[in-house]
Amino acid sequence: MHTIDHGTKELRKIFDPKAVLEPLRQENAQLRHIFEFLPDAAFVIDEHKRVTHWNKAAESMTGVKKESLLGTRDYSLAFYKTHRPILVDMLDLDDEVIRREYDYVNRVGVTINAETFVPHFNNGNGAYIWIAAAALYAPDGKPAGAIEVVRDVSDRRLAENRLRISEERFHQLANNVKDVFRLFDLEWDTLLFVSPAYRQVWGRPPEKAGNTLAARSDHILEEDKAIEETAFTAVCRGEKPSAIVEFRIRRPDLTVRWIRTEYFAVTNEKNIVHRIAAVSTDITPFKEAAAREHAHQQQLIQADKMASLGVLVAGVAHEINNPTNYITLSTPLLRKAWETIMPIVEERFTDLDTPCMGTNTYTEFAGTMDYLLRSIEDGASRIKRIVTDLKEYARLDNSKTDEEVDVNKIVESAVNLMGSHIKKQTKSFSLSLSDIPAPCKGNFQRLEQVMINLIQNACDALTTNEQPIHVSTTVSDKTVDVVVHDEGKGIPKDLISKVQDPFFTTKRDSGGTGLGLSVTAGIIQEHGGTIDIESKTGFGSTVTVKIPRSLK
Known part of the structure; x- marks a missing residue:
């Protein structure tokens, strides 16, 4: 009976709702607490x-x-x-x-x-x-x-947005700037990144930039590799946080470019350099500009010297001109006097072979006297021509260059003035003027002087009178062009760049002053024009003058 009662109690306990649900309530409460x-x-x-x-x-x-x-x-x-x-x-x-x-x-x-x-x-x-x-x-x-x-x-x-924006900005910067950005990893000895500008500067696609640290110097000129290596190594070793170096590279088309590169050290959390960033700029235009500036400075120095020389020349020319005028004026009087006394001398020395002037006979003396007078006249003319050229070179011209003139008429006038000289120098002279007017703004006399100088030079270049000279004018949309061509001896290639320099001449022995083309170039420059000379030894020269066309 006791056993039955005990079993009954156990069954009641098993099927008691409280006994069954309480653990579930506790678990549910715990889950609610966790959820809460x-x-x-x-x-x-x-x-x-x-x-x-x-x-x-x-x-x-x-x-x-x-x-x-x-x-x-x-x-x-x-x-x-x-x-x-x-x-x-x-x-x-x-x-x-x-x-x-x-x-x-x-x-x-x-x-x-x-x-x-x-x-x-x-x-x-x-x-x-x-x-x-x-x-x-x-x-x-x-x-x-x-x-x-x-x-x-x-x-x-x-x-994430900041990182994305940062990456976008980086790529925009790297993809659009003209500078070349590269990132090297020292630990892995590799090139991590190279910007698209590498193609423009190095002349090679970025994928040809090389994958190792050493490959960065593959295209550097041999003589510049040491200085680049020194700068790069100093940053790699942490000796400097950055270093700037300039070197030259050779592109696939064999052209040489100047590169300015700044290397930056990138450190890790342990402050150890583990990457190198490089920003490279093509500075070739600046190098070329610097060279031009240096040349310009030298030209300014030379111009200053020439200006000082011009002042000196003007004074000297004036001093030389005065006594030369005395000689020029006096020589005709001497010749006239000699011509007057010649009959008297002839009567005195009936025997023309009798010595009358030391050991000279009258015949010898008369011939010498005529030669001396001609030498004095020629020498005075030569001095006068040199002085005129010097004064022309030295003078400050204030003549107006804004007159409306016709280049055809200027050339025609110069040819007329030089007509006698041209006929003596060549049997073959031709003039071809443009069919339409050739107007420009300038000074008639100054431009006429240019044409005379060019024709004179062409005549002087001829070695025989069989060689031709041709002068022509043409009119384009923007310029009036004058071409003077001769088939004379030509100018050596190494001298063409010098022929417009003051006092440079290839005709020193025949009285050339070296100022003709210099003055000519100066006048053309005053008129906003250009002068170009092409020449080949033994084949002649072609001088082309371009003057801005008047478009009124």
């Missing part, structure tokens, strides 16, 4: 989409207490300030539909993950949130609702 204090906002809805759970993190994120939401369908209002389907409502929809409302949608098993931006979160500054939603089922497999977990990922998204 999850760090992420979370809520649960039943199969009728009524809120059954709303944890503290959800209250904190939305500012809505659970008491006002439990049993309602206003969960979307709490998050988005409007009634709308949210992720927990879209579990049965296609992902493409969900992506219309959310970013980064993906499924992991029965869970859907997504992200979106909520403008009114974070005191109106907005917040990026990550959402995970999954369906809940009863033990019998019937739908029992769903759960959604929400996490503020603004910090992560902002960091």
Whole structure:
């Protein structure tokens, strides 16, 4: 009987509802506690989409207490300030539909993950949130609702955006600047990055930049490799935080370019140099400009010397001109006097072979006297010509160069003035003037002097009178061109660049002063024009003058 009673008590204990449900209640309470204090906002809805759970993190994120939401369908209002389907409502929809409302949608098993931006979160500054939603089922497999977990990922998204923006800016910078950016890894002895500008500067595609540290110097000129290596090594060893070096490279087309490179040390968390950044600039134009500037400075120095010389020349020319005038004026009087006394002398010395002037006979003396007078006249003329050229070179010309003149008439006038001389020098002279007027702004006399000088030079270049000279004018849209061509002896190639220099002449023995072409070039420059000389020894020369055309 006792055994039966004991068994009955045990059966009652087993089937006692309190004994069976209490552990379940405790487990449920524990789960509720865990849910309540999850760090992420979370809520649960039943199969009728009524809120059954709303944890503290959800209250904190939305500012809505659970008491006002439990049993309602206003969960979307709490998050988005409007009634709308949210992720927990879209579990049965296609992902493409969900992506219309959310970013980064993906499924992991029965869970859907997504992200979106909520403008009114974070005191109106907005917040990026990550959402995970999954369906809940009863033990019998019937739908029992769903759960959604929400996490503020603004910090992560902002960091990602900053990184993305930084990368975009870096690539925009690297892809658009003319400088070449390279990044070397010392530990792995490799080139990590080279910007597209490498193609423009090195003349090679970036993929041909080489993969090792040593390959960076493959195209550097041999004589510049040592200085580049010194700078690069100093930064690699941490001796300097950066170093600037200039060197030359040879491109595939064999042209040489000057490169200015600055190497920067990149250190790791242990402050050890583990990478080298290099920024390279093509400074060839600056080098060329510097060379031109140096040449220009030398020209200015030379011009200053020539200006001083011009002042001196002007004074000397004046001093020489005065006594030369006396000689020029007196020589005709001497000749006239000699011609007057010649008959008297002839009567005195009836025997023309009798010595009358020392050991000279009258016949010898008379011939010598005539030669002496001609020598004096020729010498005076030569001095006068030299003085005229010197004065022309030294003088500051204030004549106007804005008159409307016709180059055809100027050339024609110069040819007329030089007509006698031209006939003596050549049997073959031709003049071809443009059919239309050749107007320009300038000074008639100054331009006429240019044409006379050029024709004179062409005549002087002839070695026989069989060699021709041809003068022509043409009119283009912007310039009036005058071409003087001769088939004389020509100018050696190494002297062409010097023939316009003051006092340089190839006719020193015949009285050339070296000022003709210099003065000519100066006049053309005053008129805004150019002068070009082409010549070949033994084949003659062609001088082309271009003067801006008047377009009134």
